[in-house]
Amino acid sequence: MTRNNQNILIVEDSADDEELMLFALEKSGVKKGIIILRDGADAADFTAAVGMFSDRGADDMPQIVFLDYKLPGMTGLEVLKRIRSNDSTVTMAVIIMTTSTEQTIEEESIRLGASGFVHKSQGLDEFVDAVKRQLIDYCGPTP
Amino acid sequence: MRRPRISSKLSRSVKYIEELHSELNKANNGLLALTAEMEQRVTRRTEQLEAVNAELESFGYSVSHDLRQPLRVIEGFSQALLEECQDKLDDVGVDYLVRICRGTRRMADLIDDLLNLSRITISAIQKTDIDLSEIARTVIKQLQESDTKRKLKVEIPDGLDAHGDPRLMHAAMENLLGNAWKFTANNPNAEIELGSLDKKREKIYFVRDNGAGFNMEYADKLFGAFQRLHQESEFPGTGIGLATVQRIMRKHGGDIWAESEEGKGATFYFSL
Numbered sequence: 001m002t003r004n005n006q007n008i009l010i011v012e013d014s015a016d017d018e019e020l021m022l023f024a025l026e027k028s029g030v031k032k033g034i035i036i037l038r039d040g041a042d043a044a045d046f047t048a049a050v051g052m053f054s055d056r057g058a059d060d061m062p063q064i065v066f067l068d069y070k071l072p073g074m075t076g077l078e079v080l081k082r083i084r085s086n087d088s089t090v091t092m093a094v095i096i097m098t099t100s101t102e103q104t105i106e107e108e109s110i111r112l113g114a115s116g117f118v119h120k121s122q123g124l125d126e127f128v129d130a131v132k133r134q135l136i137d138y139c140g141p142t143p
Numbered sequence: 144m145r146r147p148r149i150s151s152k153l154s155r156s157v158k159y160i161e162e163l164h165s166e167l168n169k170a171n172n173g174l175l176a177l178t179a180e181m182e183q184r185v186t187r188r189t190e191q192l193e194a195v196n197a198e199l200e201s202f203g204y205s206v207s208h209d210l211r212q213p214l215r216v217i218e219g220f221s222q223a224l225l226e227e228c229q230d231k232l233d234d235v236g237v238d239y240l241v242r243i244c245r246g247t248r249r250m251a252d253l254i255d256d257l258l259n260l261s262r263i264t265i266s267a268i269q270k271t272d273i274d275l276s277e278i279a280r281t282v283i284k285q286l287q288e289s290d291t292k293r294k295l296k297v298e299i300p301d302g303l304d305a306h307g308d309p310r311l312m313h314a315a316m317e318n319l320l321g322n323a324w325k326f327t328a329n330n331p332n333a334e335i336e337l338g339s340l341d342k343k344r345e346k347i348y349f350v351r352d353n354g355a356g357f358n359m360e361y362a363d364k365l366f367g368a369f370q371r372l373h374q375e376s377e378f379p380g381t382g383i384g385l386a387t388v389q390r391i392m393r394k395h396g397g398d399i400w401a402e403s404e405e406g407k408g409a410t411f412y413f414s415l
Binding site for chain 1: 215222251255
């Protein structure tokens with residue numbers, strides 16, 4: 001699998017965190033195929049192609065989701081549960097992202113089926129590296 | 144004729160005693176009621192205090208937690224600026240930016256340590272039989288991996304058993320051995336030792352090093368949060384580590400104290 005036609009979904013309500021995430025993706029060689037949603041319920045609908053996203057094309061199916069843990073309304077873990085309970089997205093790579101260093105969040109995420117975990121609170125270089133690692137694991141090496 | 148007089152005297156006395164008795168009973172009941180009320184009041188106050196304490200602890204936790212987010216933005220974008228726009232800044236500008244980055248990193252470390260401290264205060268303690276030697280070896284291995292150039296002698300006896308919370312004791316050993324590691328950095332023949340001694344049926348454990356040590360005059364400051372006895376440039380740190388260890392030991396019903404001679408090393412004793 002190469003990174004040519006990848007779709008990366010970012011679910012993030014903070015504009016600052018979104019910008020830092022885009023910075024990390026750029027540093028990882030990702031330039032296109034990035035979808036940004038700010039709401040958990042939208043993310044759940046988008047991945048399942050239901051509701052206002054019922055006409056989402058199969059081509060737009062994300063290969064990897066970077067999902068913020070702390071979202072207003074439907075939380076990151078609730079979105080994760082929705083993704084895991086849907087047959088078409090049960091194996092989708094979902095990476096939970098959080099500023100918190102609380103160990104239990106990571107444990108809970110893994111228990112609910114998260115594919116990976118990225119701490120946002122580390123230094124920028126470490127954060128970029130962590131995002132890069134997830135991309136290599138789930139989308140293959142940079143073309 | 145004396146009998147009736149005695150009898151009436153006696154009956155008066157009996158009546159008097161009965162009256163006294165009833166008064167005493169009344170007083171006694173009053174006292175009992177008062178005691179019960181006092182007890183109730185103490186219980187109520189204790190409950191209030193505990194609630195306020197818990198509230199304060201969780202407030203401290205949330206504050207540290209929520210401070211982390213905006214700090215991350217400052218830290219992230221300062222670093223991004225340094226990486227992406229360095230060529231647009233002159234040397235002074237770069238120096239300022241480096242200082243901002245360093246400051247935010249330090250604040251991030253402080254907040255993380257504070258979070259750890261309040262996490263330990265909030266968390267329930269779960270005691271079980273633990274192997275302190277094993278925990279210490281894991282911690283030393285991590286330290287050695289973090290700095291492979293350091294050469295030092297580490298003495299950890301086998302099977303040093305203790306009864307404590309494994310997670311909390313791991314955190315405590317991380318701090319104590321981490322300190323020993325840090326403060327022996329300038330000693331080419333650095334030695335760190337973990338051991339125990341029996342004192343009055345109580346087991347005392349210790350972590351000893353031959354590092355920088357500290358002035359015993361300031362020993363009482365050692366375990367206060369944010370208290371530091373060395374210059375930041377000499378031995379970096381937030382000053383929260385030993386406060387955390389003390390909280391862990393006290394949570395176990397134990398304590399921690401230290402002995403040292405400046406320039407010769409320090410020994411930290413603890414009981415559980």
